[in-house]
Amino acid sequence: MELPPALRDAVDAALEGASTAALAEASAMLSQRYRSELRDGRFHVSEDDAARAYLAARLPATFAAVRAAMDAAESLLPEFRPKTLLDLGAGPGTAMWAARDTWPTIDDTLMIEGSPTMRRWGETLAASAAPFKREWRGVDFAKGKLDVDTHDLVTIAYVLDELEEAGRTALVEAAWRATGALLLIVEPGTPAGWQRILAARAQLIEAGAHVVAPCAHEALCPIVSPDWCHFSRRVARTKIHLRSKGAVVPFEDEKFIYLAASRAPAPRASGRVLSPPRASSGKVSLKLCLASGAAETRLFTKREGDRFKAARRVDWGDAIDV
Numbered sequence: 001m002e003l004p005p006a007l008r009d010a011v012d013a014a015l016e017g018a019s020t021a022a023l024a025e026a027s028a029m030l031s032q033r034y035r036s037e038l039r040d041g042r043f044h045v046s047e048d049d050a051a052r053a054y055l056a057a058r059l060p061a062t063f064a065a066v067r068a069a070m071d072a073a074e075s076l077l078p079e080f081r082p083k084t085l086l087d088l089g090a091g092p093g094t095a096m097w098a099a100r101d102t103w104p105t106i107d108d109t110l111m112i113e114g115s116p117t118m119r120r121w122g123e124t125l126a127a128s129a130a131p132f133k134r135e136w137r138g139v140d141f142a143k144g145k146l147d148v149d150t151h152d153l154v155t156i157a158y159v160l161d162e163l164e165e166a167g168r169t170a171l172v173e174a175a176w177r178a179t180g181a182l183l184l185i186v187e188p189g190t191p192a193g194w195q196r197i198l199a200a201r202a203q204l205i206e207a208g209a210h211v212v213a214p215c216a217h218e219a220l221c222p223i224v225s226p227d228w229c230h231f232s233r234r235v236a237r238t239k240i241h242l243r244s245k246g247a248v249v250p251f252e253d254e255k256f257i258y259l260a261a262s263r264a265p266a267p268r269a270s271g272r273v274l275s276p277p278r279a280s281s282g283k284v285s286l287k288l289c290l291a292s293g294a295a296e297t298r299l300f301t302k303r304e305g306d307r308f309k310a311a312r313r314v315d316w317g318d319a320i321d322v
């Protein structure tokens with residue numbers, strides 16, 4: 001998945017003249033903080049080098065994940081035309097760019113972000129977009145109750161993993177209070193990210209939310225650890241990203257997990273593909289999340305005609321009528 005051209009150009013401009021060594025060092029520090037899910041009360045990104053490393057190494061991947069999650073929600077809610085967006089833990093505005101790419105009707109946005117460095121970069125990047133209303137507000141979720149107006153779409157992307165459990169519950173509660181129509185939460189596609197999504201899912205169902213995606217039902221998740229639910233998007237690495245990571249492979253696979261929850265009852269897929277399809281001649285095997293509440297592997301064969309053709313077309317993460 002590629003960044004929208006205006007965002008790609010703005011990121012390139014932000015990275016112009018950045019020292020590869022400084023980016024590599026900041027990138028290693030960030031990876032270490034994210035990998036260890038360090039929660040020491042400090043923002044991971046509080047200096048310019050770390051912010052630039054985030055733009056080079058993480059923004060393309062989190063954009064791809066958030067955009068894919070939005071695609072899944074959009075295909076189930078074709079009538080949804082949000083005008084307002086609230087992005088919690090906005091970082092450099094990744095979810096705002098993804099949301100406006102998915103729903104061009106969004107023209108009034110509020111980005112809440114604790115790190116002043118991230119806010120500054122977010123404002124810099126957003127200045128390259130076509131004009132729309134935007135406000136960046138500095139709030140630390142760990143310090144006090146979040147009180148914001150209702151917005152059509154609310155996003156929390158790659159933020160819950162930076163908060164303690166009580167902070168996660170409070171943020172999801174505040175986000176749901178502010179959700180006019182759709183709340184989208186995205187997390188890294190790790191077993192721990194999946195557990196955080198499961199906790200948010202249970203909390204939201206209890207609060208009266210309707211699960212739109214990725215699940216095909218609102219029953220308990222049937223997936224049993226050490227397995228976990230997640231999806232993947234291939235992301236091209238830029239030259240500066242390759243240099244700053246000392247990497248040679250020109251792409252990476254971003255693993256992610258998400259939850260889209262709506263105020264109003266919404267249609268759900270009757271099946272969702274939970275892993276890469278396995279195809280051989282005349283057959284395709286799909287691991288599916290099903291409306292019955294089960295997760296099971298089904299074999300589709302050529303003899304099934306249109307059902308087989310549909311099964312051949314889908315990929316990991318897609319909805320399928322079963």
Ligand SMILES: C[S@@+](CC[C@H](N)C(=O)[O-])C[C@H]1O[C@@H](n2cnc3c(N)ncnc32)[C@H](O)[C@@H]1O
Nearest residue numbers: 062089090091094114115140141142157158162
């Ligand atoms: C991994 S970044 C994700 C940024 C963006 N949403 C994205 O998907 O690229 C997490 C963001 O949450 C912000 N954040 C973490 N803890 C926070 C807190 N207690 N209050 C406000 N923002 C916080 C961080 O500063 C950071 O910008």
